[in-house]
Amino acid sequence: MSVFNKNAAALLACIPLALPLAAQAQGYPQRPVTLVVPFVAGGAFDVVARLAAERLRTELGQQFIVENKPGAGGTLGGRIVSQARPDGYTILLSGVGPISISPAVYKNLGYDPAKALAPVVQLTSSPFVLATSQAFPGSTVPEFIQFLNDKPGAYNYASTGNGTLVHLAGEYFRHSAEVQFEHIPYAGGSQTALALLNGEATFSITNIPNVLPQIQAGKLKALATTGARRPSALPDLPTMTEAGVKDFEFSGWIGIFAPAGTPEDVITTLNSAFNKAMSDPGMRERLQQQGDEVATGTVAQFKQFVAESDAKWKAVATQAQVSID
Structure with a gap:
């Protein structure tokens, strides 16, 4: 066999490995999507997941099945998703605790969310x-x-x-x-x-x-x-900044993540669909009842937001010498 034929055969042998992800990225989603929640059913994270899942079914024409995977302070679910096939069919709904706080305070977390997970979209600010x-x-x-x-x-x-x-x-x-x-x-x-x-x-x-x-x-x-704006739940209270405490601003937050390596067009599709889902007036009203404000945006905005969140809480943990084995 010539060198040309050998190279061609090697190239063709690689194509079947690349085809599944490429094919699934086109027309995504073509089957149900698993939405992993790293906390127990009935909590604030679970409520957001199930409300969003209902609307995602309408937006994308496929079921979004919520699976609760509690454990290890919310990091177990993240680890499970980080090890999933990066095709958009297993995604994570998580927040500041498992994503930014845990890596800052735990010495042996077992995985690095910043490297193993791809930010998709922010959903709420609390x-x-x-x-x-x-x-x-x-x-x-x-x-x-x-x-x-x-x-x-x-x-x-x-x-x-x-x-x-x-x-x-x-x-x-x-x-x-x-x-x-x-x-x-x-x-x-x-x-x-x-x-x-x-x-x-x-x-x-x-x-x-x-x-x-x-x-x-x-x-x-x-x-x-503590947020940048007064929340609807307590509109008459000042923010900490308004009350005179400089450089004191933060909120809890919830967002969507996919395994690192998920195709960009899949992430873009998910971002658009979640943005539309979260714009529903009934969704906003229900979330405000539990102290959450809807906060969405682009993939790039969420990537930057998560990076800033990671840096902020790493600095706070280091300053306070908070470390857990």
């Missing part, structure tokens, strides 16, 4: 709220900072666990406002709210739904929210 117990006599953030400074280290901060976004939010506040306090980790949002109610902890910077009923009932005080 500002937090600075909530205090009734032990704080004032009503503003400057008064609260003075309250903490009057007795450095005397007051307790409640988080939803070591290495969580609520934990790092407290450390971010410690550094930004130059205050001191003791951190107490609890097992979740309901326990955090209870600690504030019974006086075990003085304050927390936590997810709005965790404390909204108690705030509305006048049992806890809300001083400010």
Whole structure:
């Protein structure tokens, strides 16, 4: 066989390996898509996934099947998707905790989300709220900072666990406002709210739904929210920036990821479909009820957003020396 024929045969042998992904990218999706949620059914992530899945079926003409894969603080689901075939038929709905926080605080995460997953689109933004117990006599953030400074280290901060976004939010506040306090980790949002109610902890910077009923009932005080804009759930509260804490801005967020190597046209198709799904007025209203604001955009915008999120929380974890084996 000539050299030319040998090269041609080698080239032809490679074509069958390339064809499946290329063929599937054309006219995607041609069969049901699995949407992995790395948390238990019924939570905020699961609600967003199932609402979006209903609308994606209409947009793309295929079922989007939600599969809950909880474990390892939300990183198990991400690891599963990172190992899936990069064809767009297994995708991930995840957020700041598993994507940006866990790599910043865990020494042995087992995989690198920044390398193993491809950002597709942001879905939501969820500002937090600075909530205090009734032990704080004032009503503003400057008064609260003075309250903490009057007795450095005397007051307790409640988080939803070591290495969580609520934990790092407290450390971010410690550094930004130059205050001191003791951190107490609890097992979740309901326990955090209870600690504030019974006086075990003085304050927390936590997810709005965790404390909204108690705030509305006048049992806890809300001083400010943490996003760039005031959320619809608490429109009368200032943001932390408006309240005078410079360089203090963050939100929880949820977005869609695909395995690294997924064809760009598949990612673009998913981005467009999720953008349309999230623009539904009923979807927006339902998400606002649980403290989420719809936040969508292009693939490029989400890539940049995730990179900035990773860098931000890595810096906070390093500054606070938060590290978990």
